[in-house]
Amino acid sequence: MIYAKEFFDLQLQFARRVSELGAMPLQVALLDYTNLYVRFVGDRQFDGDDPIWSTYLAGFRGEVDLGDWTYRFYLHRPHRVQPPSVIATFGCFAYAMGKPGQIRLHFHNTDGHRHGPLSAERSASRLSELTSLVHHVRSQQVAVKEVAGVSWLYNLTAYRRLFPESYAASATVAENRFRNMPLWGQFLNRHGGIRKDAVTAFARRVSDRTTMDELAQCFPLQPLAVSAPIEAFFEFYAQNPAARFGG
Numbered sequence: 001m002i003y004a005k006e007f008f009d010l011q012l013q014f015a016r017r018v019s020e021l022g023a024m025p026l027q028v029a030l031l032d033y034t035n036l037y038v039r040f041v042g043d044r045q046f047d048g049d050d051p052i053w054s055t056y057l058a059g060f061r062g063e064v065d066l067g068d069w070t071y072r073f074y075l076h077r078p079h080r081v082q083p084p085s086v087i088a089t090f091g092c093f094a095y096a097m098g099k100p101g102q103i104r105l106h107f108h109n110t111d112g113h114r115h116g117p118l119s120a121e122r123s124a125s126r127l128s129e130l131t132s133l134v135h136h137v138r139s140q141q142v143a144v145k146e147v148a149g150v151s152w153l154y155n156l157t158a159y160r161r162l163f164p165e166s167y168a169a170s171a172t173v174a175e176n177r178f179r180n181m182p183l184w185g186q187f188l189n190r191h192g193g194i195r196k197d198a199v200t201a202f203a204r205r206v207s208d209r210t211t212m213d214e215l216a217q218c219f220p221l222q223p224l225a226v227s228a229p230i231e232a233f234f235e236f237y238a239q240n241p242a243a244r245f246g247g
């Protein structure tokens with residue numbers, strides 16, 4: 001999926017404001033306060049000397065429009081959406097290994113259906129993907145005892161209902177996720193375009209705020225960290241909750 005230019009413009013605006021209010025070079029703000037490194041380089045090392053990242057920054061010299069340069073650079077990079085650490089993918093869901101005995105869940109829309117991937121109409125498909133995922137983990141990763149995740153998506157009832165209640169109920173705010181999609185993904189719709197109203201309101205708040213703490217509060221939804229024993233998932237999907245959604 002290719003994300004819209006406005007998604008990058010928004011992050012550039014945020015980085016400029018961080019650079020002003022935090023008194024740091026724009027290059028540092030771009031590395032630490034946007035999702036650009038992940039989009040361009042793909043890994044999660046956030047290495048300021050990475051050759052791809054350095055090429056991006058080098059392009060600043062002589063460029064009049066950073067927005068155009070940033071988007072051109074993005075378009076020429078592979079559009080990898082899942083982290084390289086992902087072990088297996090089941091439709092919109094994937095998992096990677098977390099700390100010992102734990103898997104981490106990832107979500108990315110791969111559902112081309114006319115209804116949204118989190119709509120009631122598509123819930124049965126999502127539940128079926130998650131059921132396959134946990135069965136795969138049970139057979140292939142016998143040491144795994146816990147499922148964990150971090151995302152803005154855990155704020156949405158449409159997402160939370162796909163998981164055992166104890167998992168969603170464990171949510172705590174995950175601070176300092178400025179580099180990651182678990183924060184920035186809330187500004188995208190399922191087609192890779194921006195959610196215009198959310199973006200407009202956010203952009204206005206960012207330009208009004210005068211301290212770094214206030215900047216962090218401009219995001220409408222905070223990323224939430226969740227976890228639960230994998231047993232809770234086996235039980236939840238065994239009860240065939242797809243039926244609750246008419247699936």
Ligand SMILES: CC(C)(COP(=O)(O)OP(=O)(O)OC[C@H]1O[C@@H](n2cnc3c(N)ncnc32)[C@H](O)[C@@H]1OP(=O)(O)O)[C@@H](O)C(=O)NCCC(=O)NCCS
Nearest residue numbers: 107109116117118119151156158181182185186188189190
């Ligand atoms: C998740 C994603 C597919 C949702 O896109 P969408 O086009 O809104 O999809 P859906 O219509 O299925 O959304 C389901 C519901 O959530 C709501 N919703 C989606 N994003 C929202 C947001 N940022 N704030 C509030 N509600 C939101 C939708 O309005 C919809 O509610 P409704 O059925 O009452 O209208 C899209 O935001 C996306 O692809 N984001 C980037 C990937 C990402 O963030 N992954 C997670 C990384 S951790």
